[in-house]
Structures are given as structure tokens and as C-alpha cells.
Amino acid sequence: MNLSLEGRTYVIMGVANKRSIAWGIARALHEAGARLVFTYVGERFGNSVRELAETLEGQEPLFYECDVTDDESIIQTFESIGKDVGTIHGLAHCIAFANREELKGEFLNTSRDGFLTAQNISSYSLTAVARAAKPLMTEGGSILTMTYLGGEKVVQNYNVMGVAKASLDANMRYLASNLGKDNIRVNAISAGPIRTLSAKGVGDFNSILTEIEERAPLRRAVTQEEVGDTAYYLMSDLSRGVTGEIIHVDSGFNIIG
Template sequence: MFTLEGKTFVIMGVANKRSIAWGIAQSLDKAGANLIFTYAGQRFEKPVRDLVETLEGKHDLLLPCDVTNDEDVKACFDEIGKRVGKIDGLAHCIAFAKTEELSGNFSDTSREGFLLAHNISSFSLTVVAKHAKPLMTEGGSIVTLTYLGGERVVPNYNIMGVAKASLDMSVRYLANDLGQHNIRVNAISAGPIRTLSAKGVSDFNSVLKEIEERAPLRRNTTQEEVGDTALFLFSHLSRGITGETIHCDSGYHIL
């Protein structure tokens, strides 16, 4: 096992212990990294703090950061800069769409729902990268989470699929832009995992069943598998990789 001792990473998007962000936090914690957590709003502070206390390392910097608010994002990264100086990377594990837009006809997507999904699930990566960049003085690695529904049509994923396509392309533009500063930007396309966000997708159980029956590995993806893929992307081992989407989905995407 390699170590991330002495490295600092920002984890954005822990809502509860099922969150993929939490899987990433656990993998990085085991590798000895220092972690900073951001949460969506005040109501998440206590549950996130309670979870963070269960980790092996002592990570006591937790900050609110609503990614729909430019001032909030700036204030959050300014504070991180003041408290730790330099960071080595960040995990962007944030998405949102209205539940009513995650079923039914795609052509019924509302303008408001379209913009909301893109704002939180796609644009947020760009605004976060902008404010994290000055803190990555020795280079860095940015990792976001995407899904197959941004590459091809997946039933009920609807507007979130279109937002993920936008996110995927943002990864490439950001990778090209930030590469000159030795900042890498990559996405992990995770297989379906039962989380709070996934609950919003209509008929999610059939998606899980399909993976178990048909994916090359014949099993569903775990939080830990995604966490370890992120660990690789945050480590020196992946230093030649940027603008990439790694599928951590039991191989389902090849079908």
C-alpha cells in the first residue's frame, strides 16, 4: 500500500455513511491523508462531524459549502487556504436533480429542472476548480463522479444524464486548462450504488439487478471500490493520467 501521508485533500459531498464521498474519505484516511470536509448546508454539519470522528486520522476542518453560491464557494476555499495553505486535491461528489425529473418522459423536463441539475451537478465542478486552483501550489488532482447515463440513454436517468455529459466534457476542458499547473482532472464513472441520491432515480432496483446479472464481474459496485479508484487517482501512481473517465462499474460499460 502506498501512502498519502503529508498530503491534504478536500472531500465534497458526504451526506451520510452511504455516500460515495464517504467511501473515498475512508480510502484516503487509511492511506494517511489529511482530509477537509465540506457539506451542503447546516443540517449536514452534525451527521458529517459524527462520521468523521469514526475515521482513524484526526480531521477537524469541516466547512459549509453550497456550490450554487459563488460567495460560499469562494469563502470556503479562502478559509481552507488560511487554515492549511496548500492542498493536493479534491473529490467532487455532488449532484442534484428534482425527483420528478428522474422518471417519465425526458421531453417533459422543465427549464428550471434542467438548469438546476446542470448548476449543481456540472457547473459546480468548474467553480470549485477555479477556487481550489490557487491552493494547489505543488500541482494536484481533482476527481469527480459521473455515471454511464451521461454516455448513453439509461431509463429514468433523464436530465441527470444530460448534466453528466456536461460534467464529463467539463473534466476534459478543465484538464486541458489546468494541466499547465500540474493539476490533473479526472472522473470516475461509478456503477449504481444505493445512496440517498440514487433513491431519487425511479426503478433503481432493476438497475442494480441488471448489473448483478449481466456485468462482466456479475456483482454491483461498492463504495470501497470507488474509494480505492479515487485513491489511485489522487496518488503519484496516476501522475500521467488526466482528462480521463475511469469506469469502476464491474465492467458493465463494455456491454
């Protein structure tokens, strides 16, 4: 079987900086020979994703600004990608957001607006993006999203984002069921805690990491590279029979009671 991704094009959404999980995925797919297309939101991150992408040897990546709260922005982005590259073979959705003040304290106090914001950016965006990307997946494809254990079990402080990830997980399964007839697979990676910009300043991240180091089967945290390698598997033909699945890349922490 050909494990190279040469001749294939993948859209990577959600690189904010070099610590981003999306960047770990981009590097793994680049090493496998893929052509990459990046989307970002806001000029600040547009510049940083350009600088990062320039470090990928032999790659002439393309960049599009895409705010997933805006249907028109999503439609325009994928129309432009279609015009510029034609067929795409996969998409990595690495996007989540909740208001900082709702990622601590009592879940009971979650506001309607905060709840809907988390659902909008962190879950609905997957449906909207899949719909816009489908016409470009003329040879079938693989859609991947990023989830977290807090959508399956209660994790302190994850709060409104836990409900959004539960929604994202179901969203992923319904999309998998819907798009299977088009040979488009849809899966999620549930990553263990990784220190990224999103993780900064929210909850007690250090104590969560310490718990992983003490109690996870592998007794260590995972890296962006490890998530990237599983993303490579999900984008490659090795995973051709896998859809609607959540793969935990979390040192096995999810099995511990």
C-alpha cells in the same frame, strides 16, 4: 514510489451520510494517511459528516459549509481552507442534484428551470470549485469528480441528469486541458449503481441492480470501497500520467452492448 498520502491534504465535497460515495473516498484516503477537509451543505448534514469524521482515528478533520449554487460560498470556503491548511493536493467533487419529478417519465417534459438546476449543481459547480481551489494547489494536484454511464448512453429515468453528466464529462476534459500546465490533473470515476441517499426513491433502482448482477462482466454491483480505492489511485502519484480520463468502476457493465 511513495504510495502514502501522508503530509497531503484533500478536500472531500458531498458526504451526506455513511453510504455516500464521498465517504468511501474519505475512508480510502484516510487509510493512506491523508489529512482530510470536508465540505457539506445544510446543518443536518453538517452534523452527520462531523459524527462520521470523528470515527477516523488520528484525524483532526476540518469542516466548511459550502453550497455550490452560491459563488460567494465557494470563494469563502476555499479562502478559509487556504488560511487554515495552506496547500491542498486534491479535491473530490461528489455532488449532483436534479428535481425528483424530472428523474422519471418523459425526458421531453424537462423544464427549463429543472434543466438549469441539474447543470448548475451537477456540472458548473466543478468549474467554479476548480477555480477556487487552484490557488491552494501550489504543488500541483488531482481533482476528481463522480459521473455515471447515463451521460454516455441513454439510461431509463436518468433523463435530465444524463444531460448534466454529459456536460460534466466535457467540463472535466476542458478543465484537464486548461490546468495541465499547472500540474493539476482532472479525472472522473464513472461508478456503477450504488445504493445511496441520492439513489433512494428515484427510478427503479432495484431492477437496475438486478441487471448489473445478471449482465455485468463481474456479475455483481460495486461498492463505495471500490470507488474509494480508485480515488486513492487518482489522488496518488501512481496516476501521475493520467488526466482527462473517465475510469469506469462498474464491474465492466459499460462494455456490454
